[in-house]
Amino acid sequence: DAKTTQPTSMDCAEGRAANLPCNHSTISGNEYVYWYRQIHSQGPQYIIHGLKNNETNEMASLIITEDRKSSTLILPHATLRDTAVYYCIVRVPLTGGGNKLTFGTGTQLKVEL
Amino acid sequence: EAQVTQNPRYLITVTGKKLTVTCSQNMNHEYMSWYRQDPGLGLRQIYYSMNVEVTDKGDVPEGYKVSRKEKRNFPLILESPSPNQTSLYFCASSLTRGSLGGYTFGSGTRLTVV
Numbered sequence: 678d679a680k681t682t683q684p685t686s687m688d689c690a691e692g693r694a695a696n697l698p699c700n701h702s703t704i705s706g707n708e709y710v711y712w713y714r715q716i717h718s719q720g721p722q723y724i725i726h727g728l729k730n731n732e733t734n735e736m737a738s739l740i741i742t743e744d745r746k747s748s749t750l751i752l753p754h755a756t757l758r759d760t761a762v763y764y765c766i767v768r769v770p771l772t773g774g775g776n777k778l779t780f781g782t783g784t785q786l787k788v789e790l
Numbered sequence: 791e792a793q794v795t796q797n798p799r800y801l802i803t804v805t806g807k808k809l810t811v812t813c814s815q816n817m818n819h820e821y822m823s824w825y826r827q828d829p830g831l832g833l834r835q836i837y838y839s840m841n842v843e844v845t846d847k848g849d850v851p852e853g854y855k856v857s858r859k860e861k862r863n864f865p866l867i868l869e870s871p872s873p874n875q876t877s878l879y880f881c882a883s884s885l886t887r888g889s890l891g892g893y894t895f896g897s898g899t900r901l902t903v904v
Contacts, residue, residue: 713892718878718900719897720794721880723891723892764832778835779849781832782832783832
């Protein structure tokens with residue numbers, strides 16, 4: 678399985694952009710990068726995913742390097758409610774169909790005034 | 791509202807007393823999965839189901855059973871719970887087994903086995 682490496686924690690000032698890095702140097706060509714977040718002990722929330730192009734939605738932007746070995750999740754204007762653990766995941770296709778998401782320990786983002 | 795509903799939210803039980811945690815989704819999703827979350831270990835997959843009557847083991851299936859008799863329900867069964875199954879449990883679903891869309895997670899069940 679492709680593994681991901683994320684910083685354990687990051688701080689960000691409210692209103693600023695939060696840039697969360699992720700390394701996935703062993704990713705294969707057909708494996709997608711997914712980002713989820715978990716606020717306190719709630720269920721993880723899907724944010725965004727991508728294969729090789731940059732992606733943007735109403736929550737965030739995902740920048741994937743050309744060699745696909747790393748990516749950055751960008752929250753353009755972080756608010757206090759964005760304080761959460763952010764998980765970068767490489768989705769692995771399974772033999773016979775389906776896929777697998779392996780959650781690591783993520784990055785604890787703390788947004789402060 | 792599209793959602794995954796787990797019950798109960800909190801449960802304290804004694805070792806060896808069989809219990810079931812229910813999971814239901816109202817999105818007509820084919821794929822459902824159970825995870826447990828423990829401090830320092832992240833979320834680990836217990837079992838998953840790609841459709842009705844199709845289930846398979848995840849990374850930590852020991853001590854758990856599941857069933858998928860209907861598309862909307864995917865109960866997690868602990869036949870003889872032990873203290874090492876004390877954990878926070880999440881059920882998740884997605885449209886199809888190969889769907890690129892994200893998983894929808896339930897709110898979690900905090901289980902304590904004494």
